[in-house]
Amino acid sequence: MSIVTAPPQPGWDPAHLQAAIAAAGVGLWWWNVQTDEIAMDSRAQGLWDLPMSSVTTFEAMSTKIHPRDLDRVRAAFAATRVTLGPYEIDFRILSGDDIRWVSARGQGNDADIHEQVMRGIFLDVTGRKQAEEANELLAGEMSHRVKNLLLVASQLAQITSRSSATTAEMAKDLAKRLTALGRAHDLVRPAGGAKVQAALLADLLTVLLQAYDETDGHSGRIRIAVPRMDIGEAAATTLALVVHELATNSLKYGALSVPAGTLDLRCAAPEEEVVLAWTERGGPPVVQPPGPVGYGSELIRRSVARQLGGGIDYDWSAEGLIVRLRMRRNRLAA
Structure with missing residues (x-):
């Protein structure tokens, strides 16, 4: 009878453990609970941007903990x-000019404590936290856009019904306007991930706003007068977001909410800074919204500043809202 033996298992001597720790990017620390002294290995010291081979204390380290996290970390430690059992605390630290996310992990309830010294690890989880923040921002933006899309569809149905004599005519006109929205989307974000070529600013504005015009552009209710100017993919995407936000608000509260309202978009000859003026007339009385700006307004402010290198100003004049969109010319072509 043959005897089957298990293959030999690899040993876990100190060298192997050190190699595994290094591969995982783990920083080691120990904490003397009586003296409050904390020591770290070189990897943990580098993460915290501390002098090498130094023994420190929690109070000294607290100067590097982000002020918004300090009280929480102090209480958690x-x-x-x-x-009882293992614990994990995630917090931000200040490392030079950078902000890093650190995860401190160990065993609680003095488990495995030896000579009043507790041991644990630090992990740099900055990448994971940044990904989580990006996902949260994307989820919030997607939620906002979906709500706006549903609102736009509802408002388009209402304005189409006012100018249609029959349900068949309404269905036809509504389909045309929804198709215009789809064309605007294709202009700034082609299907299949294909890279879009530079479009003309006037074409982009015309396509974006066509769906908001009850007369399909024949009455001159929405007027666009801008010089010939190329706009690249990144700028087109940002500008589409801004235009849809402004047009949605106009459908809800402004000139596009009533049949007699008009919208005028004008831009002077482009210089180093391009200023696009959005002027509404003939709508309901203008009232500046109270309190802090909403999510949509804050989103377009950040988008214009980050992507277009400019800003956005609102003039709540009695005759109608005027919005001035300031953009760097070199950013528009990007």
């Missing part, structure tokens, strides 16, 4: 003495 104090609680580790009575925490």
